[in-house]
Amino acid sequence: MCSCGRTRSYLLVHSRQQLLFGCFFELLEYHFLTLICHISILVLALLFLWSNAHTFVHKTPPHIPIVHLPEEPFLQIASALRIEINRGFSALRDIGTGKDVKKFLIVIFGLWILSIVGSWSNFLTLFYITFVLLFTVPFVYDKYETR
Numbered sequence: 001m002c003s004c005g006r007t008r009s010y011l012l013v014h015s016r017q018q019l020l021f022g023c024f025f026e027l028l029e030y031h032f033l034t035l036i037c038h039i040s041i042l043v044l045a046l047l048f049l050w051s052n053a054h055t056f057v058h059k060t061p062p063h064i065p066i067v068h069l070p071e072e073p074f075l076q077i078a079s080a081l082r083i084e085i086n087r088g089f090s091a092l093r094d095i096g097t098g099k100d101v102k103k104f105l106i107v108i109f110g111l112w113i114l115s116i117v118g119s120w121s122n123f124l125t126l127f128y129i130t131f132v133l134l135f136t137v138p139f140v141y142d143k144y145e146t147r
Helices: 008-028 034-056 071-096 100-121 123-143
Strands: none
Touching: 008 123
């Protein structure tokens, strides 16, 4: 038994199913994001038709709740993002003016490696990998920081 209560064979079969699901998209040359967009278009079209045709079929119109997002969290995120972008621009300015040769060489090497990795796959795949790493690495670092 694994720590999550599942057997290893169940996890192996489940991971194979996910692999087959991914291979299915690759064989069809169809992307998961495209599938999500097409499903959203279909659902939106069905809701539109249902809400306009409810008088002809004598059914009640669909109840679509009003969604209101508070302004404060978005302002906090935008402010934090602005601070990080300004910090990055400041670091790039320091590198560009020649104040720190070591940072310059590290950035050039990092960009070169990034260009090589970028040539191996498309932008969306790199975006997914970056997204997963941005949320995984800090968690793992915090978990194993004391060791």
